[in-house]
Amino acid sequence: MGRAPCCDKANVKRGPWSPEEDTKLKSYIEEHGTGGNWIALPQKIGLKRCGKSCRLRWLNYLRPNIKHGGFSEEEDNIICSLYVTIGSRWSIIAAQLPGRTDNDIKNYWNTKLKKKLLGKQRKEQQAQARKVFNQKQEIKRESEDLMLPVGVIFRTPYYWPEQQHSWHIPVTNNASIQYSNLNYNNQTSSFIKHFPSNNIVTATTMNSQHSSRDISLIQNQLHDLHPSTVSMVTTDTCHTSNVLQGFGNFSMASDLACVNQQQQIDGSMRVFYGLETMDVATNGSTNTSTSTESISWGDISSLVYSPLLVSDYEACQQRLLMPQDVTFEESSYFAMQTQ
DNA sequence: AACGCGGCCAACCGCCACAGG
DNA sequence: CCCTGTGGCGGTTGGCCGCGT
Numbered sequence: 207m208g209r210a211p212c213c214d215k216a217n218v219k220r221g222p223w224s225p226e227e228d229t230k231l232k233s234y235i236e237e238h239g240t241g242g243n244w245i246a247l248p249q250k251i252g253l254k255r256c257g258k259s260c261r262l263r264w265l266n267y268l269r270p271n272i273k274h275g276g277f278s279e280e281e282d283n284i285i286c287s288l289y290v291t292i293g294s295r296w297s298i299i300a301a302q303l304p305g306r307t308d309n310d311i312k313n314y315w316n317t318k319l320k321k322k323l324l325g326k327q328r329k330e331q332q333a334q335a336r337k338v339f340n341q342k343q344e345i346k347r348e349s350e351d352l353m354l355p356v357g358v359i360f361r362t363p364y365y366w367p368e369q370q371h372s373w374h375i376p377v378t379n380n381a382s383i384q385y386s387n388l389n390y391n392n393q394t395s396s397f398i399k400h401f402p403s404n405n406i407v408t409a410t411t412m413n414s415q416h417s418s419r420d421i422s423l424i425q426n427q428l429h430d431l432h433p434s435t436v437s438m439v440t441t442d443t444c445h446t447s448n449v450l451q452g453f454g455n456f457s458m459a460s461d462l463a464c465v466n467q468q469q470q471i472d473g474s475m476r477v478f479y480g481l482e483t484m485d486v487a488t489n490g491s492t493n494t495s496t497s498t499e500s501i502s503w504g505d506i507s508s509l510v511y512s513p514l515l516v517s518d519y520e521a522c523q524q525r526l527l528m529p530q531d532v533t534f535e536e537s538s539y540f541a542m543q544t545q
Numbered sequence: 546a547a548c549g550c551g552g553c554c555a556a557c558c559g560c561c562a563c564a565g566g
Numbered sequence: 567c568c569c570t571g572t573g574g575c576g577g578t579t580g581g582c583c584g585c586g587t
Binding site (some may be wrong): 547548549550551552553554555556557558559560561562563564565566 | 568569570571572573574575576577578579580581582583584585586587
């Protein structure tokens with residue numbers, strides 16, 4: 207048995223409000239206030255309306271200083287920024303826009319703003335996809351030159367963050383890769399990555415050559431950071447990087463998160479993969495797929511920017527500009543290694 | 546002119562939180 | 567602590583309207 211309805215639906219009028227009803231409600235509230243009880247209010251005025259309906263009508267339409275339509279560019283920006291920050295909390299967003307109601311903003315978002323942003327997103331992502339594709343092609347060429355599996359070599363040191371100690375990024379719904387700075391000999395760094403899907407840990411360095419002592423130092427630090435992680439280590443050395451690889455349990459407990467909200471990380475990643483994803487096949491051809499259905503928070507969150515409201519988000523995006531293509535190719539390679 | 550379709554928006558629905566008894 | 571009433575909120579619906587065929 208469900209909750210009792212707030213009013214007798216058989217005896218209340220529904221549908222659009224007539225001017226007479228509006229006048230009655232407005233003049234009564236302006237004179238007496240709501241009386242703190244919306245449910246009782248319609249009976250007092252002689253309106254055959256549900257109390258909730260009266261409240262909604264007042265708040266969304268009759269209340270003084272209500273603005274309808276004609277959203278400005280500034281209001282657009284505020285709505286987008288807040289949506290990125292807090293999601294569909296329309297009442298909170300409305301509180302930042304004097305004269306706007308949550309219902310108005312919600313309608314505006316659903317009918318116009320979302321589409322407007324998606325159009326913008328498509329352009330940006332097409333440009334991004336082209337960029338990523340070119341980088342992948344370059345990496346692939348170098349991999350082939352060195353007879354190594356695609357994705358093992360990282361030739362994008364400028365992407366590696368300098369300040370962030372450690373963070374992790376969800377790549378798919380239930381997988382993540384963690385990056386950690388690992389300093390040794392006070393000169394250079396290596397980076398730990400974890401692939402939960404096959405529980406592999408890798409440490410990658412940016413030095414061109416390492417002595418066996420260097421490798422040993424990296425292994426020790428890797429073990430210090432994640433004692434139960436590396437049960438087996440192999441090394442590959444090439445002119446651009448060394449890759450240490452191991453298996454075992456991996457704890458995220460001590461890791462620092464780049465940003466507070468998981469959603470924001472998801473949103474950041476969509477900058478790279480987005481609604482339009484580009485799959486690079488081994489023959490170099492590309493497949494682009496587009497989805498316009500089911501637009502989620504993450505779909506939109508990568509599009510907007512506000513220096514006031516989401517400055518951390520922007521900073522995070524900057525920091526997250528790391529080898530985006532460290533994904534499935536690597537995973538498949540390491541999965542292959544475990545067999 | 547008639548019809549279908551999609552966009553827009555006011556209003557409704559159902560759930561949740563909270564206060565008071 | 568439980569129950570009930572109410573306010574508040576976000577998601578959804580349905581009707582109106584304009585446009586294209």
